[in-house]
Amino acid sequence: MKSTEDKLNHVMVEFYEKLSSWEQAVVKDKGYSLPLVHTVEILGGNGPMRMKELAEKIGVTTGTLTVQIDKMVKLELVTRKPHESDRRSILVELTSQGHELYEEHDALHLQLTGELTAKFSDEERAQFLSFLQRVNAEF
Amino acid sequence: MKSTEDKLNHVMVEFYEKLSSWEQAVVKDKGYSLPLVHTVEILGGNGPMRMKELAEKIGVTTGTLTVQIDKMVKLELVTRKPHESDRRSILVELTSQGHELYEEHDALHLQLTGELTAKFSDEERAQFLSFLQRVNAEF
DNA sequence: GTAATATACTTTGATAGTCAAAGTATATTA
């Protein structure tokens, strides 16, 4: 007999896998690459960010990120701007076009969220939200 | 003011991003590639699977998967076996070494799950489990 | 029952993503 912890672990992994498949399918459909959309998603959700921090969140080296950001600058999705207090650092920021792409992608996520929790009551949705907030806070 | 749906959407994305970073860090640490561990994770969680189905879950073409599986066969992590009723198909299956890797990786996930829900009561954990099960069922 | 079409997988050649290591510039510490 499996413990609740065990089951919880597996449904979390399953949720992650399914979201990952979904993301991949959506992104491919739009003609953008996964790393590009991933970058937009993080910048859109968190605001301008240093290269170092962004690289960590994405899970690549700063070298890899430099070339990714170069491409995105050419596509006018992001800009580099100097860090106000540390001249070694650079802030990467979405352009208005980048924001547009973020909003567009976020709308798809919102639709998915709606579908996934369609059968939840308002109270259940609020509880689920609270659980996820607590989990995210521990990460 | 943001709606609960909006917040729920964003905490779900945040959870996904964080798990994704975590996975990347863990995998890199172990010296395996992300696609390799991802494949082991899916086979371990779901049992033997056709190439087509596996490719869809991972989010790559079958061409890409063929070369990935070739490598994993060489590493003795998986084997190919014929599909019993469709001779075009092939089942990919974890070897005992593959299972070992799966268990090892799963243990790390379990530990993470424990940490993330350390402050949950037993009842809350059960509720959270139930919510995630319902969400996964809608995917 | 056979021909046409569809499906599952593999192979191949080109492209994109990745890292490690070395290079440049700025910050911090001794």
Added chain:
DNA sequence: TAATATACTTTGACTATCAAAGTATATTAC
């Protein structure tokens, strides 16, 4: 002020990926 650390970029080699073409088996239409 010198030594060391940090943030980013560049480079070269390697890995992952796809699209398209190839092979074998299934299914459908006639």
